């Protein structure tokens with residue numbers, strides 16, 4: 001049986017099938033990568049979950065909508081520090097880095113630039 005890896009980003013409402021070669025998701029099923037082995041598909045999902053924290057990954061049998069495996073890794077790691085401006089996790093271990101919202105809001109990356 002073939003399997004596909006699906007991804008749902010933290011902000012997404014739905015899962016999208018993944019093209020693992022191109023690193024894209026939400027592709028048409030024709031372009032989704034088929035993986036002939038369940039354990040290998042789980043391995044891809046595990047690796048992706050560690051790389052893209054906060055996103056959820058599922059392994060589904062090709063053509064099916066039910067997941068046989070699901071994993072997501074929490075976005076906050078113990079080494080992560082908090083934004084000095086607003087106290088949200090900043091996605092970095094450098095305490096001078098602003099969180100995503102503050103970076104977008106202020107147009108700066110670092111607290112000492114404010």
Ligand SMILES: [Zn+2]
Pocket residue numbers: 083084085086087088098099100101102103
């Ligand atoms: Zn902030």
